[in-house]
Amino acid sequence: MIQKIITLRGIGLLHDALPSGAVKLKRVTVIYAENERGKSTFAAICRALADGDGGLINARRTFSGTYDPKVHLRISDQSYKFENGAWSQGYPKILVFDSHFIETNVCLGSRVEASHRENLLEFAIGEHGVKLKKDIDEKTRRINEINREMRDKARLISQHSGPYSVEEFVELKPEPDIDTRLEEAQKRLADARNLESLRRRPVPEPLLLPEFVLDDFERVLSASLENVMEEAERRVKEHIQRRLDAQGEDWLRQGAIYLETADECPFCGQSIHGVELIEAYKTYFDASYNELKQIIQDELNRVEETFGEACRGEVSKVLTQNEAAQGAWSDRPNLPFPAKLNEEEIKSVLDDLREAAVEAITHKLSAPLSKIGLSDRLRRAAQRYAAMRARVEEYNQGVRKAKAEIDSLRRSLATVNLGELQEQIKHLEAEKRRSQPNIARLCSEYQELREEKSRLEEEKRTKRRELEQYTENLLRRYRESINEFLAQFGAGFSIEEMNVTHVRGTPRTEYQLAVLGERVSVSSQRDESVGRSFESTMSEGGKRTLALAFFLARLKVDQNLRDYVVVVDDPVSSLDSGRRRATRDALVELVQHCSQLIVLSHDAPFLRDLVRRLRDDEWEALQIRRHGDYSIIEKCDIHRICRNEYYKIYETLIRYLEEGPTGNESEIARYIRDYLEHNLRNRFPIELEGAKNLGDMIRRIRQDPAAYGRVGQRLSDLDRLDNFSSPYHHLAADRPPPPPDAELKPMVQLALDIGRG
Template identity: 30%
Template sequence: MLERFQLLKNIGQFDNAAAGAHFPSLTRLSLVYGENGRGKTTLAAILKSASTGDAARVMERQRLASPNQPEVVLTVGGANRTFQNGAWNVVSPEVVVFDDAFVAANVYSGIAVEAGHRQNLHELILGAQGVSLNATLRGHVARIEEHNKTIRQRENAIPAATRGTLTIDNFCALPNEDDIDAKITNAERALAAARNAQAIQARAPFIAPNLPAIDIGQINPVLGQTLADVQADAMARVRQHLARLGKEGEEWIGKGMGYIPAVQQPDGTELCPFCEQDLAASPILQHYQAYFSEAYDALKTNITDSGKSFSDAHHRDIQSAFERAVRELSENRTFWGAYIEMPEFTLDTAAMVRSWNAARDLVLRALRAKFSAPLDVIQLSDEALAAVADYDRQRRAMNEAVAPIIAKSADIALVKEQAAGANAGTAEANLARLHLIKARHSEPVNGLCQAYLDEKAAKLATEGLRDTARDALDNYRQNIFPIYQQAINDYLQRFGAGFRVDAVNSVNNRGGSSCTYNVVINQVAVPVTANEGASFRNTLSAGDRNTLALAFFFASLEQNAQLANAIVVIDDPMTSLDEHRSVATVQQIRLLLARVRQVIVLSHFKPYLCEVWKGANANERSAFLVRRDGQGSSIAEWDVRQDCITEHDKNHAVVAEFIRTGDPALERQAATALRPMLEAYLRVAYPEDFPPSTLIGPFINKCTRRAGTVTETLDQANIAELRELKDYGNNFHHDTNPAWQTQQINNQELTNFCQRVIRFTRR
């Protein structure tokens, strides 16, 4: 018998609950009450884990935020059963648990019965001997699954892509070929060419991108050109004057020189076009005539033409064409790379364009400076020369990168010729065959083929053992299943269920064995699974499904050969049960107590536990409370009697105590209790005339109308007495007296009315 929870540490709501005042001893019937979320289901999970040794049921409830593993110590039969470091020191198979996990494992986990539920129910029905036979069968089934797993692993060790459509057996028979890698490479390219013959024929040849050169040898002569016949002093005088005129002065004077002939006098005298003064005496005019000569115009024209020619040769549209040409070359290289070996090609066009723009802009800047001062000797700056040199280096690097690609034109012509007459299907089949041959004759595939065949032979032998074990189990099941079906239906009848089970039988499946059954409702057999129409899912309520689970559980106990030593744990049997079945469940628990070593019932429903308590032997029962303790929970004794007392009982006790003692401290409690006592009495004594929610006033009116007739409820004396009692009691209730809490109370008067209420309710 489970005597005590000695330690609950780091599990669920239990932080560190140790043995002591809060851990009372359990008895043959132990009731455990706890609100939802306080930890009673954790206790059931602990006991289930102790019964099977399944550590996961404890470990999965490790206390949140706790760095330490759960620890549990139970006292069973005078000895401690300890869970520590993720394991029990001793397993307790005598513990049998009904909880949500039992329902989910054997009946349903949602609203439908699945294959796993029927397999678990199958073991539940078989009992110890049948489970042993079934374990032997399932052991062979498990080994077959291991064989299958190993076979799949060894099959999967050879990549599916290398086996193609061949089976493993046919794959292992492929002959070897020499130079397989070279053959595969050529076959891959031939297939790619055959599939894209049209695109290959349409693809244009390589075109090398072009960048215009910057010829310093052509630029420098233009920048250095001047007029040799213009005397130095004349040039200096003109330039000095032009400097005073400022920007565009040279252009202005150059144009003005053209207007002098227009104002020339008949006698040949040349006048100023602006002021008409005689220019013969002007010394600077001679300098102007030498400076702005035809040679000067020719020089400016040459400078202008050179600048325009350079600008046109390095126009920004040419840059866009260059970038487009590089992109097309890269795309063509990628395209042809699928059919022939292609050299690597990387070109930073952005860097080239930056270099190009830098050189171009600096040269144009020099040409513009020359245009502004045609007779000056202009030289390219060091920055310009460096930019041009960098640009030339970029052009050479581009040509070196492009040359190997352009050289592939002959190979491309051969690919086009071969693709024109190729058959894609034949090429694909040839490539697939070569891949299969290489895979088959590459290590470790050769060894894996033999291992695969060996595992298949081992599986065949195990299948023979499985068939023998299944025959032995079938012979046993023919007797046990009808007995279990009858036991289930007996319990369903005791629980007041409106259905029964039929055709409880076993079926063999790939996983071993399973259980199938029908639910019979209104003499109609409903299968537990169905794709459409009536089924377990849509014909049974939640209460019906839990009732079925309880029936399965109690019926399974009938097959337990060690039932007399069993510790039966039942967690929340009232979950989803209809109210009318609670009495039957209480009765079955009382009957079960006489047949087992101990019964432990856990619930969050106090009235249900009170019913179990009332009918139990006082010397064999105990009750406990899973209560809040700081941030966690602890276990303490539970005074069931206080929770079993009704409100009417409490009111009557207060009034009786006040009558006995006259204690002023009880005055207001006693006064407030009088009216509820009258209402409770009237509901029991006159249920038809005083249903719930009826007020005493309307009831008195009804009694007054009936007084002296054949339907009389109360005579006039009792009506008068009830009215006086009601009027006095109303003084102490908020709905009839807003000042009820401060209503003055006379101790003697209250005693008199308390005695009268007691007498009236004893009529």
């Protein structure tokens, strides 16, 4: 609770409000002040403290004042100060009912705008609800901020994302070998478009060197007639099979020895000339010899043909062709072309082998029956040739692999879909752009923002569901409590239904009034079908009653009210006597539930009636009164103020007539209406009950003049006095200048004459 007001300077009429020092407050503090003395300023200071709003104080800086705005309050044993344009700290546990509350949460004049329904919801849902709503609002603010940041980044990313959307582009995951893959795809597209040209390019062929089997060549060199006897053996064995038995072979072998030197058969003595079998043997032996020579000659021919000029020419042809093919495919460095061979080296090896082999076979040909061995030269040439063939075979493997890849390339290009390949290249180009450091950073930031937004949206949905459930339960109790207060005030209307709607993400209350069984829309738009609206239905007193019911109902349903200071400014302005009593009773009940109640009013009897229902030790009465051009705050005796107010006014008017003007002519002019209101209300308490001012009283009297005796015959004088005095009750800016004594004195005399009977 606010324990003490220590300093209050430089704010509105409260320029130096505590000339006698600090004033203490109690759990219930009533503050009496006439209109325009600073009540609303004090309420605004309390609201500014609750909001921590320094601007509200600075905006009320005293005109032409000598002090800067300064406030020092003692609340719950802690100091709260406003100086140098700012609060040292805020104290949010203060709730203020005043004209600002009405204009912010209920209506402005006769209009109920969307902002009123939004603010009313925030007020109704209380501390817990406001915390949830602020959390939602903060998440909404951050989401909107993220959306702006994402739009800015998306605009930059979109300059590089084609043909993809920004969302698709940021999800691309470039591979480390993107440059290679892109180059290959671009090359493949170019190849596909030039397939016919690729088909005309030469391809490598393997170099086929003839095989030289040294063992086979050696057998030719070592061949003799012994080798040819195999044929003779066949014939002899054939003869033995036909003519002789198992021992026939030995018998013929022995006899054949004698045939070498004899012309007669060694067995029968007959001549062997012309014997077919013997001649066959001789012929046979002659053919085998010739055959041997032919074999040797054929081998010589084979060596010269196989390893001669034709072979040399084939080597040149193939190597030249393959070199041309490699040059034609030079734009394909990845093709596995083998390293080039040394043509002259190959020919040299061929020549060495051929020459060594020809030399050996020629020697053999000169002595066919002689067994010729392999020369060292031939062995070395054969080894070099075998090594060369191995190198050539390794070369051929590369050739075959290159050729296979070329063939595969040609086949694959024949089936290429150019459209799909172009799309693939666009994708790879986008991937490459995506991998550039500045764009990658933009995309990462965009993804981080998107993830944060997704998380915040989920948290917001969770909080909103929590708030909606909380609000639904609260508003049901809130509406019931409002209607209880309206019934207590005898309002004649009630809240028919109260719900929450969301417009562009902003929640607000939606409610309707029920007046005599008919619904009235709380909207700034008139319902043309029935001609009813809030403006046409609600009187000023009804609007203030509704606002007060909203305020008190919120306090009633708040479970944490015990920690709050409640400030109520002019709660009974524009209310009739019945509602004044109901308001008093509601405030007395409120005292039991809040930490502190501060009530400000220009109606001293209302404040007196309020504190009469409290223990003397739990309340304090203060007064804001005029002091020079400004106002001061001091303790007061509210009972004495109520008891002497009428007499004070009467005494001031008498003194003016007796002593003349003393510079207080405007005050005297204002007192004329105040005197008549007190006088008539005391003389006709029942007839004028609920009349708010002299104008209301005159209208009542005019309805039945006879009921008011001689006063009923003075209506024209009453009108004249009301018209004269009322302007001096206006705000200072609208107030006329002080009246001259010659005009004022007759008016005072007329008023006293009517008051005396």
